[in-house]
Amino acid sequence: MLSKIAMLDSAVIRALLLAVTGLIGLILSFFGVSEALFSEKAVRLVDALLLVLTTGATLYAAYARATKPTPPITDEAVAKTIQMVHKQGGFARAFMLAFVLAIATPVFLSVAGCQSLGMTAPQSYDQRVAYARGQLTGFVNATAAAVENGQLPKEDGVRVLDLAKNARAVLEAGDAAQAAGDISTAEGRLALAIGILQQLQSFTSKEGT
């Protein structure tokens, strides 16, 4: 008999809440909140601490998911877990774990402006938009390949397609705002597109683990 546990009893949920806290801090920093509150040197320190917090919490979530017991936390998950055990003999699919990692990496690079993996950090709106479009392209291509290979159900592909089209439309609206000289609106549209990319990541995580 499989029993669910309370939401906050899950180490993964606790770690993800911590990571989200760090991400919210980084997003606020992206919009200049840190600059309004702290000196330039302190802003860099705060951003670095938030990055360490987010990265550490995310890695811990992955570690907890990989090594600790992972009882379901909702009745729906109980039913699905039993169904998945019958269907595929286990709870996690290696394909989906790698898929989530593949998506998390570029999103992390986007939010953090990290130069790891040899990628050049964007320094302007145009360059950030190019990275956002590139991430979206990689994600959509990966999803298409997964559907073509039968690794992902078509209905999941349709959901990803809808979100990708939304993100593309938002980025195009940002382009129009930039062309009209409204950089503030353009930046807002870019942030929204990054939010949709994160929705795609969440959707994949939900479906894949």
Place this chain on the structure above:
Amino acid sequence: MKTAAALELLIALLSQGQRISQIVKTAQAEGRETLTDDEKAQVKGDLDSAIARLEAAVS
């Protein structure tokens, strides 16, 4: 087999990042903050092609 496919996808996604990185690097090396129309069209074209591919896959 699934793991191998996943790694291929991971490499493909990182390759896409490297492709954009190269465009950004070129722009920065030339002292440009903006991308040229050709560079923008290339990035947009890649996305349009990917969406068309997924549309075909789910249809």
